[in-house]
Amino acid sequence: MPKRGCPFAAAAPLQLKVRVGQKELSRGVCGERYSREIFDPSGAASVACCSCVRAVDGKAVCGQCERALCRRCVRACWGCGAVACALCGLVDCSDIYEKALCPSCAVFEA
Numbered sequence: 001m002p003k004r005g006c007p008f009a010a011a012a013p014l015q016l017k018v019r020v021g022q023k024e025l026s027r028g029v030c031g032e033r034y035s036r037e038i039f040d041p042s043g044a045a046s047v048a049c050c051s052c053v054r055a056v057d058g059k060a061v062c063g064q065c066e067r068a069l070c071r072r073c074v075r076a077c078w079g080c081g082a083v084a085c086a087l088c089g090l091v092d093c094s095d096i097y098e099k100a101l102c103p104s105c106a107v108f109e110a
Helices: 031-038 103-109
Strands: 090-092 099-101
């Protein structure tokens, strides 16, 4: 059975990928806050943290994705000590204390 044709044909809008960078974020809903945290007073862009989008104040990077982290978002893995960001790491709340786990150690904990 052949595939059914698109009912919208040429009337359908193109679905293009849109790149959202620091410039676009600074013009969005929280634009004023992002502008203050991301851009220097000199106008040059600084490196932003991958977890909270604040300006990076150190040289910490995630061991998995190698993105920059600020000191508030740095989490050391409980098992191996590797640095993991909030996007790559996993927080285990099953014990009294929270344990941050990198993706490699999280596999063994499950």
